[in-house]
Amino acid sequence: MDSDTNSEGSFELSDDRDYENGNGGVPPNGLTQAQALNLYVSHAFSTxxxxxxxFAALCSMIIVYFAMILFSSSVGQWVQRSPSRLRTLLSTIICNRGSVILGSFFWILILSQEDLVGQETxxxxxxxAILKGIGFAVAVTFGIIERLSASGNLISMERDWVVTVAAxxxxxxxxxxLNAVMRRIDLVCKLISPILISAVISxxxxxxxxxxxxxxxSLVSIPIEVFSAKRVWNxxxxxxxxxxxxTAHPETATQEASRSWISKTRQYFHGFEMYFSTSVWVPSTALALLHFNMLTWRATFITYLINVGYSLNVITIARAIxxxxxxxxxxxxxxxxEYxxxxHHHASSHHRDEDDESGARLITGDQEGNRDIQTLIxxxxxGxxxxxxxxxxxxxxLSCVIIFYLYIRISTNE
Structure with missing residues (x-):
C-alpha cells in the first residue's frame, strides 16, 4: 500500500494538488495532469x-486492408476478453513495433536488389525474383500484423483505458x-509523420x-510508450x-463447436439484424460513409497518384494541406x-427553435439543463x-469532371 501511495504521489505535478477535495493526493475520479500527459505521450507515439x-508501405496496404476486414473483429474480442489491461496494451505495442522493425528489414532486402537500388552503390x-517474391510476401505478412496490432492498440487505448480513467x-x-485531445493527436501525427518521412527520403x-x-x-518509441503506459497504470x-x-458455460462452448457453417452464417447475419434494430446504426453508418470516397488519402489513392507520375513530395504537400x-x-x-x-443568434427562426427544443427534451428529458438542449440544437x-x-x-x-470529360471527347473528335 505504501509503495502504491508513493508512486501516485511521485506521479503528480505541483499544479495538480489544488483539488476541491482539499488534499494533495490523486483525485478519486479522474486524471491528474501528469497522468493525462503520459496517456497522451503513449497514444502519440502509437499513432x-x-x-x-x-505512408511508407503503400504497396502492401491494399492487401492489408482486406486482412483487416477479416480479422479486426477477432482482435476486438481478444482485447475485450483479456483480464489485464496493461498486459493487453503492452502486447499490442511490442507486437506492432516488432512487426514494423522486421517488416522494414525485409523491405530493405527487396529495395537493395540491383534492379531497384538505383544510383546507390x-x-x-x-x-x-524468388527472393524478391518471398521478401514481399513476408513484408506483407508483417504489414498485416502491424495493422491488426495497431487496431488492437487503438481499441485498448481509446475504448478501454480512456473510458476507464475519464473523469x-x-x-x-x-x-x-480526452476524446478530443486523442483525435487531435491522431490528426497531428497524420500531418507531420508522412511529411517527415518524405523529407528524409528527399x-x-x-x-x-x-x-x-x-x-x-519504431525501435526508439518502444521504451517511451511502455514507460508512459506503466506510469498511468501504476x-x-x-x-x-x-x-x-x-464466462461461457461448457455446454454453450460445446454447442458452439458443433454448430454447422450454415447456422454460423445465420448467426452472423443475425448480428446485422441486431445492429440495424438499434438507433446507433444511423450515426455509425454516416461516419463510415464519410470514408467511402476514392479521393480519401489512403493507400489506394496514393498508389494511383504515384503510378500516374506524381512525385512523393507533391503528394505529401497535398496530404498535409x-x-x-x-x-x-x-x-x-x-x-x-456552441454558436x-x-x-439569440437565430431570432428569425424562433418557431423552429421551439420545435428543436421540444425534440431535444424528448431525448434528454426535462431534468437536463438548458446547456444540453443548446448543444443538441x-x-x-x-451537422x-x-x-x-x-x-x-x-x-x-462531379460537374467539373463531366465538363472536363466532354471537353476531352470534343477535342479528340476534332
Missing amino acids: WNARGYE AFVLPTN PTGNPYDLTH VLGSIRLGVIFTGLT SSPLLQAPRAIP GSVFEISSTVITPRGI MGKA GLQRF LWGISWQIVNTVRQ
Missing part, C-alpha cells in the same frame, strides 16, 4: 508510428476532453534510408482492477456547435450545414 508506416544484392462529465479530463535521396528511419523510429486503481470477463483542414475542424466544430445552439444545425456543404461540393466536383 505516429502507425501513420508513418501506413552500398549494399547491393544481385537481382533474384465524470464536467470535470477536467472528462471523456469528451534530403537523403534514398528510399532505403527512409525505410531504415521508419524502423529506427497510479490508477481503476486500470489495475481486473476486467470482468463473461488536407490534414491542416482536418485539424482545424477540431477547433471550429465545437465553437460552431448554432444559442437561440447546435449539433443538429451544424445540417456540414452535410449540405459536402453535397454542394460533391455536385460541383
Whole structure:
C-alpha cells in the first residue's frame, strides 16, 4: 500500500494538488495532469508510428486492408476478453513495433536488389525474383500484423483505458476532453509523420534510408510508450482492477463447436439484424460513409497518384494541406456547435427553435439543463450545414469532371 501511495504521489505535478477535495493526493475520479500527459505521450507515439508506416508501405496496404476486414473483429474480442489491461496494451505495442522493425528489414532486402537500388552503390544484392517474391510476401505478412496490432492498440487505448480513467462529465479530463485531445493527436501525427518521412527520403535521396528511419523510429518509441503506459497504470486503481470477463458455460462452448457453417452464417447475419434494430446504426453508418470516397488519402489513392507520375513530395504537400483542414475542424466544430445552439443568434427562426427544443427534451428529458438542449440544437444545425456543404461540393466536383470529360471527347473528335 505504501509503495502504491508513493508512486501516485511521485506521479503528480505541483499544479495538480489544488483539488476541491482539499488534499494533495490523486483525485478519486479522474486524471491528474501528469497522468493525462503520459496517456497522451503513449497514444502519440502509437499513432505516429502507425501513420508513418501506413505512408511508407503503400504497396502492401491494399492487401492489408482486406486482412483487416477479416480479422479486426477477432482482435476486438481478444482485447475485450483479456483480464489485464496493461498486459493487453503492452502486447499490442511490442507486437506492432516488432512487426514494423522486421517488416522494414525485409523491405530493405527487396529495395537493395540491383534492379531497384538505383544510383546507390552500398549494399547491393544481385537481382533474384524468388527472393524478391518471398521478401514481399513476408513484408506483407508483417504489414498485416502491424495493422491488426495497431487496431488492437487503438481499441485498448481509446475504448478501454480512456473510458476507464475519464473523469465524470464536467470535470477536467472528462471523456469528451480526452476524446478530443486523442483525435487531435491522431490528426497531428497524420500531418507531420508522412511529411517527415518524405523529407528524409528527399534530403537523403534514398528510399532505403527512409525505410531504415521508419524502423529506427519504431525501435526508439518502444521504451517511451511502455514507460508512459506503466506510469498511468501504476497510479490508477481503476486500470489495475481486473476486467470482468463473461464466462461461457461448457455446454454453450460445446454447442458452439458443433454448430454447422450454415447456422454460423445465420448467426452472423443475425448480428446485422441486431445492429440495424438499434438507433446507433444511423450515426455509425454516416461516419463510415464519410470514408467511402476514392479521393480519401489512403493507400489506394496514393498508389494511383504515384503510378500516374506524381512525385512523393507533391503528394505529401497535398496530404498535409488536407490534414491542416482536418485539424482545424477540431477547433471550429465545437465553437460552431456552441454558436448554432444559442437561440439569440437565430431570432428569425424562433418557431423552429421551439420545435428543436421540444425534440431535444424528448431525448434528454426535462431534468437536463438548458446547456444540453443548446448543444443538441447546435449539433443538429451544424451537422445540417456540414452535410449540405459536402453535397454542394460533391455536385460541383462531379460537374467539373463531366465538363472536363466532354471537353476531352470534343477535342479528340476534332
